[in-house]
Amino acid sequence: MIALLGCGVVLLSACGSMPVTGDIKSVDASQPGESQVQVYAVAPRENATPGEVVDGFLESMTSDDPGFRTTRKYLTKEASRTWKPSAFTTVLSKAPNRSEHPVRDSDRSSTELTFTLTGEKVATVDAQSAYQPVAPTGFNRSLHMVRQNGSKEWRIDFVPDGLLLGQSDFKRLYRSVNKYYFATGSAAGQSTLVADPVYVRNRTDPITGMDTVTQTVRSLVEGPTNWLRPVVDSRFPIGTVLRKGVTALAPDDRSVLKVPLNKKADGVGQRSCRMMASQVLYTVRDLTSARVEQVELQRSDGSSLCVLGSDQAEEFAPDGSSGGPDSQYFVDDKGHVQRIPGSTKGSGDPEPVAGPLGDGPEPMSTVGVARDEQLAAAVSRNSASLYVASVVSGGELPGPAVTSEAKKPEDRLSAPSWDGRGDLWVADRNPDDRRLLRLPGGTGEPSNVAVPDLGGARIEALRLSADGVRIALLLTEDGHTTLKIGRIERQGGPDTRQGVSVVELRKAAPQLADVTAMSWSGRSRLVVVGKEQGGVQQVRYVQVDGSAPASGVLPGANQVSSVAAADDEQLPLMADTEDDGIVKLSPGDNWQTVLKKGSSLVYPG
Structure with a gap:
């Protein structure tokens, strides 16, 4: 393939004519990052072999061919008329492999052929342009070819609808x-x-x-x-x-x-x-x-x-305001909730919050702060009790809002999270009574939230989106912890009596075999900590639809146990680490230690 950098044009075959000005260099058709290079398909050459026709057809699908007019020249007239490239797109880990299968009938062996296209399927994009990742699975599709009547030219007469692209071509296009x-x-x-x-x-x-x-x-x-x-x-x-x-x-x-x-x-x-x-x-x-x-x-x-x-x-504004909360909160080594003031980007001096969570008698382990920064919810150090109290005024610590009866601390309450509507969510991981709970307004009566797709999985952690219609869940099953996104459906009006359920769970980080921690980072993105199969821990961004941006991998940090990001993507990413304490990552910078002691650092939400 030839690229003309002066013209921004790539020809997918050397058989076509092209301008002769500008610098010339060879490039890979699947080379990522060439988004400004325009790629044009070239029609099949005369007397092209069946393999050349199949290869040319597959390559032309990766082009900017208007109306796929040139692409259709690899098809018979009837197949060209019925083929619908916009029906959906299948994304493979790399360009498909092909194998040729001659027709066994001797009367047709010189006029018909079948090719099998194989590869590893990683995602589909439907007619609505919605991306849906899948666990890498084997892909197999057949193309049937015939020698055209009255000529020696081979053409494809059966082709499934849609486009078939390798992952790097998909990211380029x-x-x-x-x-x-x-x-x-x-x-x-x-x-x-x-x-x-x-x-x-x-x-x-x-x-x-x-x-x-x-x-x-x-x-x-x-x-x-x-x-x-x-x-x-x-x-x-x-x-x-x-x-x-x-x-x-x-x-x-x-x-x-x-x-x-x-x-x-x-x-x-x-x-x-x-x-x-x-x-x-x-x-x-x-x-x-x-x-x-x-x-x-x-x-x-x-x-x-x-x-x-x-x-x-x-x-x-999608965030409810032009800015959004920018303070950070954490639990110090004594179990008290402290606040790092907003607008300091994690560099301010911590101060205890007002009220019983800041200086009360009960030591806490994890905390979640409402987006208006008036209330906070904290889980006791033994993970058995959830308390909700003001962080702007004093008072006595109220009784527990939720209590877990599990025998082991790791089977009790998860860290709490607040949605954009002011409701508080927490999971009870008790093997005998697993529950996802919602407290309307943070202080309402806890109610069970149905999760029909949960099956035998256990909720390890949860984070609610700022818009209040999606929930990110870390789910453990068969020895692995994965990240899934659920849709929050509410029946009835916006009050305490409405029924709430989480439905249609879908994978959000299928490339990771195990996910340790996650947090929302903006309107449709999460930051996750996890490992690929047999790999080392990494910190990376994923889209809520499960796709992974090309620049999603972040600098590594040592043994991250939790991570916190803000709705404002310009605010630093924060993380709890085993060796370095609480660290932060500002845009364009490296990880820096903020606090040597403390844990469960969060932004409001």
């Missing part, structure tokens, strides 16, 4: 983006935006001809992915789409992004329109080199429906 929708069942007066990650093509999509921003806005307007749909709402009326013919969206010289819609949105009121515009603004703000400061939604006739600026969109 696609990028992860967050769409935003409103959480259902929010408390009165609250409108919380929830990130819904999908994968869209870098540059231009071969099927639609849309650039990356337009693909993303189109996906947003079409609605949330199926997994998230039961717990979010879109303010775009059903049937709303981009105006016909729109393939390129970009902010103008005033940083305004204008989005033309069809007639379905013409009659939308101003409040709903502003909420629609906020969905667009938060979705596209990191997609363009020029920052979008305003979104203007347009009616089908081109007139302005509404305009929303960045400052006006703050009321819909």
Whole structure:
């Protein structure tokens, strides 16, 4: 394959014509990081062998071939007409292997062939562009070939729908983006935006001809992915789409992004329109080199429906505010809860919190602090009791809110976590009575949360997302601890009587055989500590959909037992280590010791 750096073009075969200017060098078709290099497919050469046809077809799927027109030239006319490349994408650990199987019937042996494509499947991307990882499994798919009537040319006459890509090609061709929708069942007066990650093509999509921003806005307007749909709402009326013919969206010289819609949105009121515009603004703000400061939604006739600026969109901010809590809390060596003040980025002097958790008689082992930093929940040193108390005013330590009857400390209560709605969650790991508990408002009566997909697994740890609709669980089963994400469904109104369940658990770090610790880090990302099969401990980022960013591996730290990250991704990552105490990792820096003594450091949440 040849790359023309001066033109930003890669030809997938040396058989095609190409410009003769610019520097020339050989590159690997699966070379990651070449996102600015455009790759074009080349049609099959005359009298190409069956193997060359199969190879050319597979390589052309990794190109930027408009409409996959060149790719279809490797197919018979009927197969070209029926093949649907946009149905889904299968991602393999690397490009597929092929093996040839001649037809045994002697009458057809010179006119038909079957090829088997094999590899290790690691993920699929569905028609909604939603990524779904799988535990690495064997992949096997057949292609049938025929010699065309009246010619000696071989073509593929049976090919399953969809694209088949190696992992490095997938990362080169696609990028992860967050769409935003409103959480259902929010408390009165609250409108919380929830990130819904999908994968869209870098540059231009071969099927639609849309650039990356337009693909993303189109996906947003079409609605949330199926997994998230039961717990979010879109303010775009059903049937709303981009105006016909729109393939390129970009902010103008005033940083305004204008989005033309069809007639379905013409009659939308101003409040709903502003909420629609906020969905667009938060979705596209990191997609363009020029920052979008305003979104203007347009009616089908081109007139302005509404305009929303960045400052006006703050009321819909996904984190509930422009900043979010930035203080850190931990348990000192005496079992008291202390606070490192916000805006010090982990460098301030610790101070005991007010109230009984800061100087009370009961030593604690773990702590979780509400996002408004008014209440905290702490588990006693023997892990048997959960206490909830104010951290801004004094008072006596109230009685335990939850008690575990398990015989061993490691079988008792997990560290607590608060969701974005102010509810408190904790797991009782008692082998005789395993429970996931929710305390409405932090002080309400504990109620059992159903987890139908749990099976025989035990909840070791849990962390709630800021949006309140997802929960990260560390689950132990058959000697391994894995990370899964569950969807939180609420039946009834936003009050203490609503029924709550966690459903459709899905793997979030399938590449890790064992996960030791995790924390939410932003709107659709987690930081995890774990090991690959037979590997050493690593600290890395994973997306909530289970995909792993190329730059996700972080500098290693010694024997990390817990990790804490903030909703604001610019705040330092904190970790408990066996040898170095509590350490922090600021963006672009190395791990630094913050406290030699102390444990269970957390951000609010």
